[in-house]
Amino acid sequence: MSFRYENVTAVPSCMDWRKKGAVTPVKDQGQCGSCWAFSTIAATEGINQLTTGKLISLSEQELVDCDKAGEDQGCEGGYMEDGFEFIVKNKGIATEAAYPYDAADGTCNSQEEASHAAKITSTALNMVFQVITVCPLRKVQVFYLDIDLVKNFKLKGTMALPLERKIIYAALMIIGMWASQASSRTLQEATMSERHKQWMVRYGRIYKDNAEKERRLSIFKDNVEFIESFNNLGTKPYKLSINEFTDQTNEEFQASRNGYKMPLGPKSSQVLSFKYENVTAVPSSMDWRKKGAVTSVKDQGQCGSCWAFSAIAATEGINQLTTGKLISLSEQELVDCDKTGEDQGCEGGYMEDGFEFIIKKQRHCL
Template sequence: MASSLKWRCMSLALVVLALYTTQAMSRNLQELSMEDRHEQWMTNYGLVYKDSVEKEMRFQVFKTNVEYIDTFNKVGDRTYVLSVNGFADQTNEEFIASRNGYKNSPERKSGTAFRYENVTAVPSSMDWRKKGAVTPIKDQGQCGSCWAFSTVASMEGITQLSTGKLISLSEQELVDCDVNGEDQGCEGGLMDDAFDFIVQNHGLATEGTYPYKAIDGACDKKKEASHAA
């Protein structure tokens, strides 16, 4: 009787150990899979960390972000899906700090309200990409120049609507040359002041003439004078 009870206890212990081992192996495989994804992601974006400590810290951020993306996409009833991009090893706080350079001025300039003139049927929505008024996606990089990109995108759109020509214009010109008042290159700026700069400068150069570098630089007066729009 005692021997039978002993074998039952041993069998139960072996079952528990097997279950624990299986769960541990499953966790290890999941972790390894995520590590593989991180390594592949690093290769795709050409990233190299300074040491193992930074790599482990970035891996944990990457893991958290990827798990969120995977969970979000599994819901299935979204109008869009998320994907892993070049910012996957950054926290929300880091991403905002490095790219959100918008300076909300407490003294916003007043103006007349926009009104449609002689228009009776206004569509509920408009996709300006289909109208050919939007240039391809651009990347501001590690520079808080969102204000410049927003301003330039508006300029590109209105230029296309008024002339029929879609021209990629220069954000770097604003970063380098529009440095008075609120606008301070990669340290942030305000679209209102950028529009004033464009008016005073009589336009902007093209992206090809004054290419984007994602860093603060000295204003190139010759390129600045090459107005395209």
């Protein structure tokens, strides 16, 4: 393919297409390997804006569902070149509103596919490869790219990428191109919405619809502001941080983590003897991990099963101390099978009832 600007040597040291109004807001590909489609659409949106003056958010999902030519395989990956060819041959692409993204492979909606909001031509595709061609004019072996995810991915300043077509595999939409090796300018501070989207990618969070996403964004914003305000005060010897629970309210977190039903009085009238009740020489502390009696950290997820995790952790330790074997046992068996007394799976329960279940069953599964 010929490049119409191949003889141009007077080029700016940097170009931020956001300032030209040619970049739509940040989007999230979710748990779908569709970066190729997002890059193709981002470039097409920019080309359309530069040629028509209209910035329109276009459909990545149409490429994921409908472009099966060449190596393009939806969420399994693909090539931007094939994506561009699809748009050219299809004589356009639908809007994101008409053909919304759902982060999964789907059946091609031929009706929406035929609804074209923007199109590109083979000539316009020259613009897509501009970043690959400009750098050789300056005899630079790499080009430098500032990225939005510097905070979460521990990258500072700029990312240096090799000057070869393999950069396409990374499928990054380049919104600012730096040809200088000395470039170190970073992008502006991410908005709260962008931080939320970055957080969603980091923790693999996908919401069922936009209404839930907006509600979770509001909760996320409140929690982040509280965290930053708390840390700025500096009145405590510890700091708070953003984690996987930052889009939950206190009530939601408590409901998923406070599954132990604390009894108001003794759970049982049965009197049990304690063989060590007269022992007074005891260590000031005991770390059972050092005795090899504790398994690796486990995660109960969004289930109020802390009672089951506590019962199983104690059982694992007892088993190791009596048999010398540390075996990871099943919390799920208690959640599913122990329905005696107050134990109600993810709705909470008692550790005592969990122990009783294991005793009556005689053994516990791995």
